[in-house]
Amino acid sequence: MQAKPDASRIAIHAALLAALLFFLLPAYFAVVNSLKPLEEIYAGNVFGLPQHWSLDAWAKAWSRACTGASGCTGLSRYFINSVIVVIPTTLVGALWGCLNGYVLAKWPFHRSNMILFVLMFGSFVPIGLFLFPLTVIFDRLGLSTTLAGLAIVYIIYSLPCALFFRNYFTSFPGELIKAARIDGAGLFRIFWMIVLPTARPILVVVVIMQFTHIWNDFLFALVLAPYDSQTVTVGLNNLINVTEERAEYNVHMAAALIAALPTALVYIFAGKHFVRGLTAGAVKG
């Protein structure tokens, strides 16, 4: 442990703090406004601290807000549906991508780069435009307005994440795999025993990306999920997207913060896996 000069540590902390202010600004206002009664916001207190602190907006967003005429139960009823869809989808998509990326990186064959291109350009395609044909296709498959159909669509459109795994594995030292192959291990065995455990950093990144993307998706969830089992994003939109009604900003902020909680939890959980030296240790040992 070297003694670092104080000045550079201070500079580092100052820089991180400045960045933090920039990133936190909207969250601060969202939180602060969610703790005010609506009248205060309408009276003009948009950026200040609440004069009357109140958790009412949070309670309303969770259990009392109206999201349609079939009962005013807030966001609570949507959570289970989002969880059912998003967790397996993220995991299956990430694992499939990991497998594809690993094969593309470590088991190349004559035209494997072509598949790479195919996947790469897939990420540029604006899939929202595919809403209409997808609706018809899934209807004919008998999967329209089912959570399973929605999950399948998400998994399909998470294919391009194989690229990140592929990039990660190309710079991945090959000695381990060489050793395993000499020992007679096949493609899948190597994947299960060697690749998966050491792919944690990239898995974490991809899981963060996929979970966020799928949790926040609106258009596909609106059209492909059953009306009784809608996701949180759709419920949130019902709450917030108003043209002729008054905008209850405090409830909106609380609702959006509630909707963002699972994703934040995923970030916390994923962060535990940002462990240093994982690959270094594996190669050496």
Place this chain on the structure above:
Amino acid sequence: MRSSLFFTCTCSALLLSTANAPAQATEQVEVLHWWSTGGGAAAVATYRDALSKNGVEWKDIAVGGYENARTLLRTRLLKGDPPAAAQIVSNMDQFAADKDKLGNLDAVAKADKWDNVLPPAVQSYVKMGGTHYVAAPVDINRLSTLFVSGIALARIGASAPPTTWDELFAMSDKAKAAGILPYAWGNNQVISITFQGVAFSVMGPEAYRKALLEHNDAALKGPEMLKALETFRRLASYADKSALTRRWNEGTQSMIKGETLFQIMGDWAKGEFLKAGQKPGAEFYCTPVPGSAKTFLFSADSLIFFKPRKDNPAAQATLARTVMDVKNQETFNLVKGSIPARTDADMSKFDDCSKRSFNDFAAASKSGSLTPYPTMMMPAGRFSAMNDVIVEFFGHADMAPSVAAAKLAQALKSN
């Protein structure tokens, strides 16, 4: 880690495969709309209760945002599974190609004598091709409403809302001098609604209809249109720098505090004043835009009926009958804050703004000056193209009204 992974995946797969709604025993109709929260959702709940008293279950499909609801409706129509009814406030022609997918309400309309209680202008909206009823109108919104802040009015020493544009501008100048924002300008939606209100009142129903609804070239470039654009330009000169970042309700909130004087908005803005405890005729005024006292620019939220996959015409007929029932419609509009579409409605429980609006509605119908709002009569693309021109005119103070009129004509023709 891997075994818990496997466990999660299996459980989720099981849950996914059983996550469909079980079949219903009672008759059910799906109704798609965008009254997803607030007064609108509460109003829809009254319809739902009324329908269940008639033995049919209202399956509510609420989608926040008019465009999202429309996208959902389109996808459902595309795969051949439309809802029993859907809210519509845009032009009916978009469904002309799907005529065979539309429900026919003629039987109910005849039995309940809709022709007698709906004004001709509303009838022509809900009838496809002017002959068959395909939709039932549930409310009327007045788009030519001028809201005036009573507090601001008092601050400039006036006691009544303006009845002419000259009066309005005189009051605006006084307000500006007193440090009050004369007009509640806002984002593109506010600009669009303001223009339509100004154009309707300055041009009068005849010229307005010819120009904006029938796209008559002479009317589009004629003196009435130019006068409307000039009036709009003059009103725009009161816009403050931040106007474009504001939603309409933020402008209304400013009026409630007495910091802004005027706002032209649909009559739904009234709800903000009422919720703040202000009374019409005292702390705020709702009056027709100057020059449109005897005329009426309206939009009619309606339910358009389709043939769903599980066709149940009897339940649909009950739905149509229920939403058009005069008592049900009164309750719906009382909760929602708009006015009923039926001319025989009893307005005694409504507030003064609504009462007056309803009287004007009936009078305008008799005099033939009941005019539909353009979104009801033209494709979405054309209306957006028109808005593009108006917003450009608003943002460029050096654009001459004649140039704007020419661009308007061009936009309406080529979209």
Place this chain on the structure above:
Amino acid sequence: MSTAADIDNGASGRRPSTGATAGRRRRTGWEDWLPQLVLAPAFVVAAFFFYGLATWIVAVSLTPSKGVVEWEWIGVTQYLRLFADAGWWTAVGNMARFLPIAILVPLALGCVLAVLLDQKIRGEGALRLLYLYPLALSWIVAGTVWRWILAPDIGIESMLRKLGFPNAHFDWIVNPEWSIYAIALVAVWHSTGFVMAMFVAGLRGIDDSIIKAARIDGASMPRVYWSVVLPALRPTVFSALLILLPAMIKTYDLVVVLTQGGPGQSSTLPAFYMFDRFFMREQMGQGAAAGSIILMTCIAIAVPYIVLELRRDRHAS
């Protein structure tokens, strides 16, 4: 010599014919095809659901479709209408101004933040989370709050003026010349955290021994970062670009909640134009034409870069 080394070096897979694996030549033929088999589902699915449907979009762009698809062929009329629309060119011009900022700033900022966080900071985990959360917050609410922050009369400009700078200006969001930069600002806010996370992952993957060796040679920490760490992060930069580029090109929600494309149409972007025409304005043919153009441009620009990077991968390690 060793086939495993062949494979690691990216040469096309060949049947092993020497040394250690000679004893295992009698494999069943299908095992040689295992990589292809494993990738086949992904390939088939991608071919249909990405490219098949993209072809559908191109097909729609050749029709007069408005609110519904009408299968009538009108050639390139929609493209001509697109090119004649000043709004489209505004969107394209905006993309040229927006994209460099929206890509380079998060890359640089994310990298710097990751490097700073790498300095054994206390509370690093919490900081990481706080930089990441913008990704989690719904656009509708983030947009509303940013709208308030950027509004001159109540936001930053008014705050600066209250702090004693009477001529302070921060009215990007209502200024037609600058509105696109307001959008870029919020885009940077949104995506920097994720880029930072990628760089953190990349930094974790760098072998500690290399760094230690450089330090032992007497290099200072900044020098070590510049000469050793940053070059080693090249694959991470490429991965971050692979995420940022498509994401920024597809920017849509942000425009909707922040400015609706305003003032006027000064802050529109191509993807916003595309969705607006396709869904909102019910002009599917024109929206599809815009989408096709966007896609073709992406392919035209991305191809050389990607081919270069892939060649580099092949020759490296």
